[in-house]
Amino acid sequence: MNVDVLRFIDEKKLLSFARELIKIPSVHDQEDESGNEERVAMFIKEKLEEMGLEVYCEEVSPHRPNIIAILRGNRPGKTILLEAHSDVVTPGDPDSWEHDPFGAEVVDGKIYGRGACDTKGNLASAVIAVKAIKDSGIDFPGKIILCIPVDEEGMMTGIKHFINRGWADDVDAAIICEPENNEICIQMKGAIRIAIRVKGKMAHGAMPFSGINPNLRMARLIIKLHELEKREIDRLGFNEYLGYPSITPTVVMSPSSGKGQLNVIPEDSLIYLDIRTVPGQDDAMITDQIENIFKELKACGQQFDAEMEIIESRPCAFTDKNEPIVRAMDEAYREITGKDPIYSGVPGATDGTFLWAWKNIPFIVTGAGKKDIPHQKDEYVEISQLIETTKLYAKAVINYLYDEW
Incomplete structure (x- = not known):
C-alpha cells in the first residue's frame, strides 16, 4: 500500500458538497412533498454517478428513496459499509434560529444548518472519502458500499429495506457516520x-x-x-x-x-x-x-x-474492541491525530442497530459534531473536524480492506 490516499481528499469539494446537502430540506412531511428525502437523494445520486460509482436508487415508500453506491476493488476481499442517512429532523420555527436552517452559512469555521451535524456533514465526509480512494487509483481488495438511507430519524425503514433487499448479506463490517465528536463508539443503547x-x-x-x-x-x-x-x-x-x-x-x-x-x-x-x-x-x-x-x-x-x-x-448493540473494524479505526485515529482515541457509546439507537441485530455485522459509530448539538436550533459542525473525519473514514477503510487483523 504505497499510495497516500489522504492526499486525494479535496477539502474545498468537501465543504461545497456538505453545504449543498444542507441547503436541500429533507425533513420528511407527508403534507409537504416539497421538503423530503427525495430531492436530496436525487442530488446525491447524480454526484455519485459523476464519480463513476455503481449507483442504485430504491424507493422505500413514495418519495423516499435509498441510494446505494459501490466501489469495487481489483481483487476479492472483504466488504465494508459506510452508512449515513439523508433525512433530518424539523428545524421548528425558523425565526427562532440565528442562522437560516437551510442556508448552510459558514461563520467562524463552522457550517450552520439543520443536518450540518446530524448527519449531512458526515454524509459528505463519507462520499468524499470514497472519492479520494477512487481518485487515488489504489489497488485495494474487496468492496466499499455507501448506503444513504431514508427515515433514520423515524422508524428506520430505510435501513430495514436495505437489509431486506439483501444488500447487507456480504457486508463484513460497517462504519455508521453519526456525530460522535470523532470518538470510536462501540456500543449503542x-x-x-x-x-x-x-x-x-x-x-x-x-x-x-x-x-x-x-x-x-x-x-x-x-x-x-x-x-x-x-x-x-x-x-x-x-x-x-x-x-x-x-x-x-x-x-x-x-x-x-x-x-x-x-x-x-x-x-x-x-x-x-x-x-x-x-x-x-x-x-x-x-x-x-x-x-x-x-x-x-x-x-x-x-x-x-x-x-x-x-x-x-x-436491542442494545455492541462490538468487541478486538474486532478488525475497531482496530482499523483505532490505527487511523492514532496516525491522523497523533493522539489516543476515545472509546465511547451512542446514547440512542442508529441504523447500525439493525445491521448488528439482524445481520450480526460488527460496527463502529463515529463522525464529526458534538454529541449534544443534533436536533437543536443553530445546529453546526466544525469544518476542521469534518476534514479530520473524512481522513479517518478513508484511512480506516483502507486499513480494514488491506490488513489481516
Whole structure:
C-alpha cells in the first residue's frame, strides 16, 4: 500500500458538497412533498454517478428513496459499509434560529444548518472519502458500499429495506457516520417505544365520583414507572460507555384523541414511553415489569385498567474492541491525530442497530459534531473536524480492506 490516499481528499469539494446537502430540506412531511428525502437523494445520486460509482436508487415508500453506491476493488476481499442517512429532523420555527436552517452559512469555521451535524456533514465526509480512494487509483481488495438511507430519524425503514433487499448479506463490517465528536463508539443503547392507554369513564367535572378519572390513575402509573427506572439504575449502575438506563414519559394526552374540556373528565389518558436500555436488560423483562405494575395498581382497588402497545423494540448493540473494524479505526485515529482515541457509546439507537441485530455485522459509530448539538436550533459542525473525519473514514477503510487483523 504505497499510495497516500489522504492526499486525494479535496477539502474545498468537501465543504461545497456538505453545504449543498444542507441547503436541500429533507425533513420528511407527508403534507409537504416539497421538503423530503427525495430531492436530496436525487442530488446525491447524480454526484455519485459523476464519480463513476455503481449507483442504485430504491424507493422505500413514495418519495423516499435509498441510494446505494459501490466501489469495487481489483481483487476479492472483504466488504465494508459506510452508512449515513439523508433525512433530518424539523428545524421548528425558523425565526427562532440565528442562522437560516437551510442556508448552510459558514461563520467562524463552522457550517450552520439543520443536518450540518446530524448527519449531512458526515454524509459528505463519507462520499468524499470514497472519492479520494477512487481518485487515488489504489489497488485495494474487496468492496466499499455507501448506503444513504431514508427515515433514520423515524422508524428506520430505510435501513430495514436495505437489509431486506439483501444488500447487507456480504457486508463484513460497517462504519455508521453519526456525530460522535470523532470518538470510536462501540456500543449503542437499545430502545423500546411503548404506548399505554389508561381507561376511565367520562363524567362532569363537578360530579367526579360518577366517573372514573384516568388522569389520577395515569399519575400513579408514571410514579411507578419512575420507581422502576430507579430500581434498574440501582441494579445495573453506570455503564462505561452508555451511562444509565432510562424510562422517559415523552407525551401525555388526555383524552387520547379529540379535544379535552375543562369541566369534563376524559374517558382515557395516553402516554408514550421512550425506554433506553443498556447491556444487562432484556426487553421482555422490562415489558413484563410494566405489566406487573398494571396488576399491582389494579389490585389496589382503584379501578385501574390499562392496555399497552409496543410500537418498536430495538436491542442494545455492541462490538468487541478486538474486532478488525475497531482496530482499523483505532490505527487511523492514532496516525491522523497523533493522539489516543476515545472509546465511547451512542446514547440512542442508529441504523447500525439493525445491521448488528439482524445481520450480526460488527460496527463502529463515529463522525464529526458534538454529541449534544443534533436536533437543536443553530445546529453546526466544525469544518476542521469534518476534514479530520473524512481522513479517518478513508484511512480506516483502507486499513480494514488491506490488513489481516
